[in-house]
Amino acid sequence: MNDELLPTSGAFGADRIHRLPVRVYYEDTDFSGVVYHARYLHFFERGRTDSLRCLGISHTELATQADPIALAVRRMNVEFVRAAKVDDALVVETIYRPQQGARLMLDQILRRDGEIIATAAVQAVCMDPSGRAKRPPKSMAQAWLPYVMAEN
Template structure:
């Protein structure tokens, strides 16, 4: 395999949204042929992980720190608008909202051909190795600062 071949990582766009294309596989669907509701959470997780990676924040590096750090979802609200089906190409959009203490706030949307089919409002928290919430280190906040929305209308 070629050394330059990398998995899809998406990209940040001028509107400060990180966009990650994903394809719906048969394994993502239920008996009716539509995407099983829990799989939408997987798509959103990939979008969050890749948006942080695009900022230079890698989960493996956080876990290797002394003391180790991680992110955990504290709260998530999901709205299912339209069904996705096998072979659909979806785009996971992730936008960072202003941080509040240990919490990292994100809005996410799953789109198909420009139409929103699901949304998520996510509150993640930075945690230490014992699972206690802690404010993200300054270097981490600087990594994502350029991508944080400054107004609700952005």
């Protein structure tokens, strides 16, 4: 069992990858102590949200600004590589890719001791209160830009 303390928020590294430590709790697992497949989506969401917070972007501020927007996942392709288990100390890596109009492209990797547990290719979209796609505000795009990495 890994008993190291985990920080409560992540940070961007010099490599422009955001890393968020997360702990697997009993509530994340099925009857066998293995992480239930849907819980990986929660870990990825935490990584995306924390990475935006590190850029000074909050969901609450986006929703309450003069021209409100929200972010929604439009598409996600998840590959489950290995099983995570109760008490595992994991790290969610979030990698920003070039923006495509209203679409925000990200890659995410969930690791345990450097080993890949799961990956996700994510397409999120900015949308207005009526649900129509909309380009992100310039301030958001400018905050995002220094961390964008080209496709491999």
